[in-house]
Structure formats: C-alpha cells, structure tokens
Amino acid sequence: MSxxxxxxxxxxxxxxxxxxxxTFKDVFIKxxxxxxxxxxxxxxxxxxFGSTDIIGCEFIDCNFSNCELFHTNFKDNIFKNVNGSxxxxxxxxxxxxxxxxxxxxxxxxxxxxxINNKFKSxxxxxxxxxxxxxxxxxxxxxTFKxxxxxxxxxxxxNLKKFNLKDCNTFLCSIEGTTGYEILDIDKxxxxx
Numbered sequence: 644m645s646x647x648x649x650x651x652x653x654x655x656x657x658x659x660x661x662x663x664x665x666t667f668k669d670v671f672i673k674x675x676x677x678x679x680x681x682x683x684x685x686x687x688x689x690x691x692f693g694s695t696d697i698i699g700c701e702f703i704d705c706n707f708s709n710c711e712l713f714h715t716n717f718k719d720n721i722f723k724n725v726n727g728s729x730x731x732x733x734x735x736x737x738x739x740x741x742x743x744x745x746x747x748x749x750x751x752x753x754x755x756x757x758i759n760n761k762f763k764s765x766x767x768x769x770x771x772x773x774x775x776x777x778x779x780x781x782x783x784x785x786t787f788k789x790x791x792x793x794x795x796x797x798x799x800x801n802l803k804k805f806n807l808k809d810c811n812t813f814l815c816s817i818e819g820t821t822g823y824e825i826l827d828i829d830k831x832x833x834x835x
Contacts, residue, residue: 772810802826 648668654675661681668688672695679699691711701721712732720740727747738758748768756776763783770790778798786806794814802822812828 797823 644664644666646666646668647670648666650670652670652672652675654673656675657672657677657680659680661683662685663681663683664685665682666686666688667690668686670687670690673691673693675695677695677697677700681701682703682705683701684704685702685706687705687707687710689709690707692715693711693713694715695712696716696718697720698717699719701723702725703721703723705722705725707725707727707730710727710730712730712735714734715732716736716738717740718736718738721743722740722745723743725742725745727745727750729749730747731751732755733751734754735752736756736758737760738756739760741761742763742765744764745762746766746768747770748766749770751771752775753771753773754775756778757780758776758778759780761781761783762785765782765785767787767790769788772787772790772795773793775792775795776798777796777800780800782800782802782805785804786808787810788808789810791811792807792815793811794816795812796816796818797820799819800821802820803825805822805826807827810827812826815828817823
C-alpha cells in the first residue's frame with residue numbers, strides 16, 4: 644500500500660497510468676485533466692478535485708471520503724465497487740459513465756447533470772440531489788433513499804428500474820419520461 648499525502652497536483656498531470664492500492668490523502672488535484680488512468684483499490688480522503696475533467700478512467704474497488712469535486716466533470720469512466728461518503732460534487736457533469744455496484748451516502752450532487760450514464764446496483768442514501776438534471780440514463784437496480792430531489796428534472800428517462808424510498812420529490816419535473824407512475828413521488832407536485 645502506498646500513500647500520497649499533502650501533495651499539490653493543481654494544473655498538473657498525474658504521472659502514472661495505473662495506481663494500485665494507493666491512498667490519496669489531503670491532496671489537491673484541481674484545474675487539470677485526468678485521462679485514461681486506472682485506479683484499483685485506491686482510497687481518496689480529503690482530496691480536492693475541483694474544476695477537473697476526469698475522462699476515460701477506471702475506478703475499481705475505490706473509496707471516496709470527504710472529497711470536494713466542485714465543477715468536476717466525469718466522462719466515459721467506469722466505476723465498479725465504488726463507495727463515496729461526505730463528498731461534494733456540485734455543478735458537475737457526469738456523462739457516458741458506467742456505474743456498477745456503487746454506494747454513495749451523506750453527499751452532495753446539487754446542480755449536477757447526469758447524462759447518458761449506465762447504473763447497475765447503484766445506491767444513493769441521504770444525499771442532497773437538488774436541482775439535478777437526469778437525461779437519457781439507463782437504470783438497473785438503482786435506488787435512491789432518504790435523499791432530497793427538490794426541483795430535480797427527469798428528461799427522456801425510463802424509470803421502471805429506478806426506486807425511490809422516502810425522498811423529497813417536491814417540484815420535480817418530468818419531460819418525455821416513463822415509469823415514474825410507480826415511484827414514491829408526490830404526483831401533485833410534479834411539473835409536466
């Protein structure tokens with residue numbers, strides 16, 4: 644196990660193509676791009692990824708804790724067996740990613756966009772999901788529990804395999820979306 648601690652990689656490129664059994668702790672990786680890197684069995688603790696583009700990477704058996712990801716964009720990545728807690732991804736764009744067996748809890752996704760992603764065995768628990776746009780995603784075994792989806796938009800979604808349990812869905816909007824009729828949504832608060 645290796646440790647990368649108290650480092651500043653702002654405006655820099657990470658040097659390795661693969662990080663294995665590595666803990667990133669109290670690290671800044673801001674204002675840069677992370678391209679085509681494999682992270683296997685890595686832990687990210689108090690890492691600031693603000694305003695970074697993460698493209699074509701693989702995160703396998705990884706954990707994220709207390710990370711800041713303001714305006715961070717994820718595109719064409721694979722997340723497999725990933726856990727995230729107490730992280731803040733505000734106003735990010737997540738597009739064309741694959742999420743397999745991932746759990747996110749006590750975190751913030753406020754104002755982000757999820758576009759054309761695949762979710763399988765995906766759990767969100769007690770998260771701030773206000774003002775999010777979900778568009779053209781593929782859901783399989785996806786559950787959101789005890790989360791706040793206030794003013795979230797669902798555009799061109801099929802929600803038949805999407806589960807909501809005890810979530811705030813007040814003023815959600817639905818456009819070109821099917822399957823929401825069977826969800827735990829206050830039907831009188833939906834904006835069509």
